[in-house]
Amino acid sequence: MTAARDIEALIELMARLPGLGPRSARRAVLHLIRKRGQVMAPLAQAMADVAARARECAICGNICTADICDICADDRRATGEICVVEDVADLWAMERGQAYRGRYHVLGGTLSALDSIGPDELGIPRLVARVREENATEVILALNATVDGQTTAHYIADALQGTGVAVSSLAQGVPIGGELDYLDDGTIQAALRARRRL
Amino acid sequence: MTAARDIEALIELMARLPGLGPRSARRAVLHLIRKRGQVMAPLAQAMADVAARARECAICGNICTADICDICADDRRATGEICVVEDVADLWAMERGQAYRGRYHVLGGTLSALDSIGPDELGIPRLVARVREENATEVILALNATVDGQTTAHYIADALQGTGVAVSSLAQGVPIGGELDYLDDGTIQAALRARRRL
Numbered sequence: 001m002t003a004a005r006d007i008e009a010l011i012e013l014m015a016r017l018p019g020l021g022p023r024s025a026r027r028a029v030l031h032l033i034r035k036r037g038q039v040m041a042p043l044a045q046a047m048a049d050v051a052a053r054a055r056e057c058a059i060c061g062n063i064c065t066a067d068i069c070d071i072c073a074d075d076r077r078a079t080g081e082i083c084v085v086e087d088v089a090d091l092w093a094m095e096r097g098q099a100y101r102g103r104y105h106v107l108g109g110t111l112s113a114l115d116s117i118g119p120d121e122l123g124i125p126r127l128v129a130r131v132r133e134e135n136a137t138e139v140i141l142a143l144n145a146t147v148d149g150q151t152t153a154h155y156i157a158d159a160l161q162g163t164g165v166a167v168s169s170l171a172q173g174v175p176i177g178g179e180l181d182y183l184d185d186g187t188i189q190a191a192l193r194a195r196r197r198l
Numbered sequence: 199m200t201a202a203r204d205i206e207a208l209i210e211l212m213a214r215l216p217g218l219g220p221r222s223a224r225r226a227v228l229h230l231i232r233k234r235g236q237v238m239a240p241l242a243q244a245m246a247d248v249a250a251r252a253r254e255c256a257i258c259g260n261i262c263t264a265d266i267c268d269i270c271a272d273d274r275r276a277t278g279e280i281c282v283v284e285d286v287a288d289l290w291a292m293e294r295g296q297a298y299r300g301r302y303h304v305l306g307g308t309l310s311a312l313d314s315i316g317p318d319e320l321g322i323p324r325l326v327a328r329v330r331e332e333n334a335t336e337v338i339l340a341l342n343a344t345v346d347g348q349t350t351a352h353y354i355a356d357a358l359q360g361t362g363v364a365v366s367s368l369a370q371g372v373p374i375g376g377e378l379d380y381l382d383d384g385t386i387q388a389a390l391r392a393r394r395r396l
């Protein structure tokens with residue numbers, strides 16, 4: 001033990017955050033203590049507030065501090081499109097892209113026989129019901145380009161077949177700024193298959 | 199804005215910590231919200247406690263949550279040695295080394311004409327007084343091996359001359375596990391000058 005017991009306990013809690021190890025947690029806590037008035041107290045307060053109020057949006061599964069998230073509560077986003085993402089981090093990534101103007105459905109994972117995650121755990125029946133209720137025009141599958149993600153995408157496309165909704169998925173290809181020399185073979189194959197006439 | 203306003207505010211506060219950027223702050227906050235019961239609430243509480251109670255030890259300048267830090271309060275550490283360090287991070291580093299059993303004096307910086315940090319700002323007169331009061335036998339200068347650190351060390355050694363206390367400094371040389379090929383010239387020169395007979 002190098003610091004007082006309660007400071008050491010705080011360092012240990014900080015060290016469990018992703019992206020911080022014991023060394024950077026110590027550095028962060030020292031920084032916080034030096035600025036305990038301006039930074040540490042407001043951070044503790046903000047954290048306590050969010051811990052007490054954070055929950056999942058009852059409609060889409062996004063994380064928010066109200067019953068319904070800002071996106072589901074915003075009438076301008078009732079475009080008839082529902083974008084299906086694996087988790088909230090992916091929803092935030094889509095929002096940062098600032099290209100999508102519709103609403104979301106957060107699965108909270110992918111189908112996995114090993115971890116016994118089935119359609120019910122992912123709320124896929126709820127998604128199908130939501131498509132019918134909201135008369136959705138398009139479901140955009142924005143799942144990770146992994147085996148699990150694509151398996152889940154196929155399952156959802158099948159499950160939605162009876163509803164008549166259009167189902168699409170994000171394009172696969174060369175990322176913006178990507179150099180062919182550094183891309184894996186699968187991406188090059190996918191980009192070639194999906195080539196577009198100019 | 200990608201998340202609810204208060205969640206976004208928390209991410210911004212987290213992103214100001216050293217070692218975390220906007221991206222890792224977002225990841226950390228998402229992790230915290232997922233474990234809001236087990237991790238986030240206790241972390242917020244620990245942070246609020248430390249923010250309210252952290253202060254500098256009245257004797258040595260270490261950071262603690264009492265008036266006197268654990269080290270100054272521990273009679274077994276009254277060895278007559280005072281180790282002078284630049285800041286609390288250095289004190290913690292010395293403690294991790296588990297080799298030093300005496301007490302400390304934290305300067306809080308180094309002498310710097312540019313930033314107008316003089317002996318008074320660093321508490322050097324207080325150190326001299328403390329050496330006399332405590333009848334210290336040795337002052338160990340554990341300052342960084344930088345120009346500022348060494349200037350400060352020389353100044354302190356001069357200031358202590360009237361007290362009759364022994365003044366020493368950490369040895370300079372090849373770090374344990376260090377490879378000569380990767381060491382800078384200055385370190386090799388210092389290690390050669392300070393060579394020891396085996």
